[in-house]
Amino acid sequence: MTARYRARPPSPGAPARPATASRPTAGLLPWLVGAVAGVLALGPALGRGYVLRYDMLFVPELSLPAVLAGTDGFPRAIPSDAVVAALTLLLPGDVVQTLALLAVFTLGGAGAFRLLVRLSGPLLAARLPDAPQGAVLAAGAAAGVAYVWNPFVAERLLLGQWAVLLGYAGLPWVLGAVVRLASARPTAGLAGLVCSLVPAAVGGFSSVVLSALTAGPQALAGPRRCRNAALFVFALALVSLPWLLPSLTSGAATDPAGAEAFAARSDTPFGVLGSLLLLGGVWNSGAVPPGYGEPVTALARLLLCAVSLTGWAWWLWRSRPAVGIGLSVSAALGFGVALLGVSAPGREFLAALIGLWPGFGPLRDGQLYLAPLALVQALGLGAVVLWLLRVLALWRVVAVVFLVLAPVVVLPGLLWGAGGRLSPVAYPGEWLAAQEAVAADDRPGAVLILPWSAYRGLDWSGEPVVVLDPATKLFDRRTLWNDDLSVGTADGGRVVVTGEDARAREAARLLEPDPESGLPGPELLADPDALAELLGGLGVRYVAVSAPVDNRFWSGAEELSVVVEGVDLTLLEVSDQHINADKDDISGLEVTGGLVTVGAIIWSMARSGSSLGFQRPQPQTVRGARKEIPK
Template sequence: MGERTRRLVAALTGLGLGLAALGPGLAPGFVLSYDMVFTPDPAFTPMTFGLTGTVPRQVPSDAFVTALAAVIPSDVVQKLVLLAIFVMACTSAASLVPSRRLLPRLAAGVCYAWNPFVAERLLLGQWALLLGYAALPWVVASAVRTGERGGTRRLVRALVPAAIGGFAALTMSGLVALVVALVSARSRGPERLKDLVRVVAVVLALSLPWLVPGALRPAGVPGDGTAVDVFASRADTPFGELGSLLTLGGIWNGETVPRGYGTPVLAGFWLVVVLGSLFAYWKWCREPEWRRGAAVAAAVGFVLAALGAVAAPVLRGAVGLWSGFAVLRDGQQYVAPLAVVVAVGLGVAADKAIGARYAMVAVGAVAAPVLLLPTLAWGAAGDLRAVRYPADWARAREIINGDPARGDVMVLPWALYRSYPWNHGRRVLDPLPRYLNRRVVVNDALIVGRTTIAAEDPRAIALAPAAAHPDAATLREQGVRYVVVDAETAKYRPTGAVPVLTGPDLAVYRVDGARAVHEERISAAPVIVAWIAASAVVFWSFLIPGTTLGLPLLGSIRSRSPDRRPHHSRRAP
């Protein structure tokens, strides 16, 4: 079986896993779950590029989706993106296993694409982070080869999915690339420090679309130390916080833990698989030049993931010193490099089993992740289902987008997440800021249990008093043109406002004569320059004769296996 065939089989296996995981989410409509918000016919707005007062967490992922939705229906875009995560995850992890055998590669690919980390982050709706996760094995392989001809270009291409994902995905992937490059530099001499400089330059260049608007944000970079306890890893197995992280779980939000996960029997078997995979990685994964770097990255990631749970005062102090450390609050996302090591270790163990004539053990290694986490299947046991936006929403968009008068839109009830009946009560980030073309102000303060993380949007902070007792006079002075209420509720009806839509799912009120309110925004010029620079780096990375954007070429970052000579591919990762 040729290398290209093995990559194709891994990609098809990933596609099968994606189809099994999404299930009812593949029906017409949108899967809306926590941070996963896709809307019909999205449009480019200042928020798309982080030019408003909000923190640019949606940059550049929203722009990527909006651009695709210009030629493909946006619900189809969502399904293609989610399926691509599983295809890339399976293919990239399979490519790292230093063996020509197919079963060991599939064992690694299935383990990497189907595990508690993927399930919990998918339920949390963090598809953008999972884009970076899916390509992380390619990043590991590329980070040690930037000194070779075309090596820097390969690293750029490997980081493109994370760059599309935005700050969380690229922070995690960039950290792994830096650690792997640093370990390689230390092991291969001072001249390899040039590779480290290249990695830093690449990560910074690809970060520019969100880094520039974040740095220029008038209100600065927010960093609430109280959020450390909220986002700290939680035990979702009988093994406590650290044991849960070791098994690639431990997410902070208990509502996004797959059904049935963490039971003593299944969790115990999964822990055995993880520990066995780590042993196999340490014992038998000796050949690849990235081996030590990946192991160190996994250890560093595990420490960062556990920081909020075991040393919260340290992390709170760090956030207080510099708000940029707030990126470490959601610690569980940093177990991603550990997932790479576990997946490769399982593949190596399967390869050894075949070599010892225990082929059925290798078959069991391929099936184990799915058997031990069955509730990821069929839309996470039915939690991820496609729904359609109600007709009231379309009518509201027609009214609001067609009004030439100035003024913003305020959304009531004054909360960030919604539980719509038409979305089966599943929580989702308010879609209206992406659904409407006008500036939409929502309360972006996050309430988790008894803890409230302060609002970050200056407009939301200014409108908070008016939201408590909305009346037309106050809203007019605050520059509000429309008030949108999730459902017709007398409690939230702004006095003096004109009702223009009253439906079972949405009510819209117009405030006549809204005055112009100055809102500090980021200048578009530096953001445009940032996008041009990042795009130029990506285009440059594909300027190697004979390369294409085809998926099979993404698997051409190969490990140097004991049974073949080193091969320096010049094709795309």
């Protein structure tokens, strides 16, 4: 005898898992989709050597103590650099870079794929009962490809902001973890949240801000909103400690001029508003992928965005997915922030906010906050695929294949390392010799980086594009370098955003560097020994001149000796009698904060049994399903 009963419907906020494919296939395919997209996008960047482009700077044997000691500015790169430095203890630096870049596409593609699969259960059961087996996998593939292959990813990748993109890749996982809070016990829910926030923890403060924007409204939209919001805020605080605690004592100030410098700009024929809707509009024209702004490709991208947004609206109307309201609010808020810098009143408002409190500084790069809209468009494209596959037919299959590949078709400029723009190179021998010479010296003292310019073109870097001076991260001690940023404006002018490192500003005041050459002022060049005494007073033991320059300020100087001399890098040592330097110590409070974050991540992984927040869902059945229990 068997007893039959009608299964209880799933609780609100806990989407049913569709039974459309076997678990092994559904578990492997999301990762495969993301990995293949990554290989196609990165191409030559996956080879040996270092890809150097704008903010993307990896060096051989990045020093972990130097990273943890930090600087006097805002600790933007401490989490990502600390993880890279720790990994380079086990792997070569270029291999670490390859894994980091590939992780962006693999995590992001798999996350969007799995989120679509989890959310599509009610839609398939209630609205599309005739959908064939495997339809949800095709929809997931479309969502995964669209999430990692769009202008937002391309432009941030060409800016070299791999850490930001790692946090972006984690957003679908964070959103899924917040959805599960509605049906999970507090401890299990917190563990899942912390796990899902691991990419944001590595990415740093911008990634944490994006996570808060993307999943915060969802935490407030579902059931048990007060408890969920409290757990979400607590999880964000836990993973933020490595950069949050140093920022409280850094004394950094944010220049309000950044509101104009980093405002979104048009990179398509549709103006700034249209460019943002297409997930473009980055402030740096050098980061626009090749061919993207052409009328044909821009129009094709516009059509794809329209289809995706229509699919999202249809999904909201037909089945009200668990993340529908929350993610829609996040996308609207992010789009509004991106628009703030477009108009003069908006820029003035942003500048006033930043002047009032430096914590508003992250709002200056408005285009960054299009990330939730990118997830909306990816899920919307997946919904369109689900609709097309209601009944299996040849033309629908062709249409689905086209939609899955459409993000690649309309953005071919991202293919194979953005047409070769992401090509790895090797560090010249003199750079490695200078690194070894400084590492062999256990005496305290900083390294001054000249010329006094943060970004420069390197003759040996392959692609003719500026990059953050590798000497700023090459050595195992504190470096003093010009962290000001000069940005060209749309009208042909330039805006200089003042750096945040107080000690670097003091060095600039004393050195009075020449704006053209970036070398110390004429009076100091005429008296090298006086220059050496000034450098010693700043706590500088070495000077790294990382460009071919006139050597007149050290030739014949008794107090400046050449340690390494090459074509485009010379390492000078200041006479020991002038050095007034203390060893850079790591703050105990900052170490404690980092240990708390690492401990919380380890606990969350052990508690959830997962490296991210997508634990295997418990078997659920949808309304109307029948189950037989043997008697």
